[in-house]
Amino acid sequence: MLSAGVRQHAADHGRIGELYLGHADAAVRLAYLLTGDRDVAEDLVQDAFVRLAGRFVHLRDPNAFDAYLRKTVVNLSNSYFRRRRVERNYEMRLRTSIDPVRSGRSVEDREALARALRQLPQRQRAAIVLRFYEDLSEAQTAEIIGCRPGTVKSLVSRALEVLRKEIGSEER
Numbered sequence: 001m002l003s004a005g006v007r008q009h010a011a012d013h014g015r016i017g018e019l020y021l022g023h024a025d026a027a028v029r030l031a032y033l034l035t036g037d038r039d040v041a042e043d044l045v046q047d048a049f050v051r052l053a054g055r056f057v058h059l060r061d062p063n064a065f066d067a068y069l070r071k072t073v074v075n076l077s078n079s080y081f082r083r084r085r086v087e088r089n090y091e092m093r094l095r096t097s098i099d100p101v102r103s104g105r106s107v108e109d110r111e112a113l114a115r116a117l118r119q120l121p122q123r124q125r126a127a128i129v130l131r132f133y134e135d136l137s138e139a140q141t142a143e144i145i146g147c148r149p150g151t152v153k154s155l156v157s158r159a160l161e162v163l164r165k166e167i168g169s170e171e172r
Helices: 005-010 016-035 038-058 062-096 105-118 122-131 139-145 148-171
Strands: none
Touching: 016 038, 016 062, 038 062, 105 122, 105 148, 122 139, 122 148, 139 148
């Protein structure tokens, strides 16, 4: 699997090079079976060796390198898929989010909402933005603001009441 140039370069770098020559092919196969993508597999193995190179000095049993490498490849592949899932969710949210221009809202309506938001106290504004713009749960919002979920409910309720009055009075 490794090219001749890679083999020669690895051989020139001592013990870590020997480990690379001895374990890289198997690690790439493992990563390929985990990911189904050869390029991703090679990248994961390279990252695994970079992470383990600094720790190699501290290994109690140098013969355990294979187990450390396998564990690192599995962890990196899990991280890879976790990142991809987050990216897909983000892209999906962008695609399904309402475009204010296409939703029939006028520029004046959006400006009125922005003005009304700016008039809210900071904690109420943060609660509204986190709950409705960022689409976070009450618990997540509470953690970010540094309060209890019940307080988030109260902040959002009071803020919505003020926003309804502000925007309602501007429409008349």
